[in-house]
């Protein structure tokens with residue numbers, strides 16, 4: 001099967017498996033796992049930030065960040081399709097007792113003006129606006145990337161109103177590669193950053209929450225409470241380190257493959273609007289003689305897996321386990337339908 005359902009389906013590469021098998025490990029709840037400690041200090045250093053916390057998932061790093069940044073009754077400002085709101089099981093309410101102000105963005109991205117208008121006045125009737133959460137790349141925006149200047153403008157508004165700024169950077173490295181940006185500039189503008197090792201970077205498990213030392217100390221306590229304290233997690237941390245050291249630059253290949261597939265889709269009579277392909281995610285409208293479900297079923301018969309994400313749209317995600325010949329086979333199949 002050629003699996004375009006998500007970039008989370010990748011299997012560890014031989015080099016990654018070697019790194020996992022040959023790593024020293026210890027009990028990370030005692031702070032004694034050398035690989036976890038190395039991964040945490042390496043990733044904090046990449047962003048020029050003080051500390052990092054290794055967690056089992058991006059949902060956990062986002063939720064711990066929100067918990068550490070807010071008090072019950074506060075309000076979190078984010079885009080309406082953002083993962084922290086749509087796909088984390090109502091965790092903002094459940095874990096943090098916070099309310100959410102949803103903004104209608106442009107392919108998942110919001111502006112400084114929108115943030116400014118959404119901040120509540122200092123009035124006992126209103127929840128306290130305390131956190132802005134951005135997503136880059138924006139998953140439901142079709143892997144769209146922020147212009148860095150727009151992020152800087154949001155930061156200015158946050159500083160003026162004493163709000164913290166969190167980044168759900170599950171696919172931040174896709175944005176960095178696509179835009180020619182670097183980790184340090186993100187470390188300078190965000191209070192906290194969540195990155196995932198288990199998506200485009202190809203590790204089997206793991207995410208990091210990166211931020212100031214005292215914030216990460218508080219977050220380590222929440223990780224324990226959330227049940228995320230792992231023991232010999234070094235096997236996973238070694239995979240994450242390998243991914244950060246060896247599997248970042250190749251993301252450009254995934255972006256190129258996504259564009260080639262988009263070109264093929266554009267030439268068919270059953271595909272309508274395709275969201276601009278900026279990174280490794282393709283979201284497109286299916287219309288006319290096929291529904292999204294019918295297209296997914298037809299492709300499945302030919303050994304290609306995609307997801308119908310709405311009554312009108314299909315999503316495909318390109319990743320490490322999709323080779324150039326897989327892409328060619330997919331293009332030939334699309335043309336034959």
Ligand SMILES: Cc1ncc(COP(=O)(O)O)c(C=O)c1O
Pocket residue numbers: 056057058059060062083084135137138139168170171196198207
């Ligand atoms: C933008 C974004 N943030 C966070 C997550 C959560 O990651 P995890 O599946 O590791 O909980 C995902 C997962 O797909 C995601 O796409």
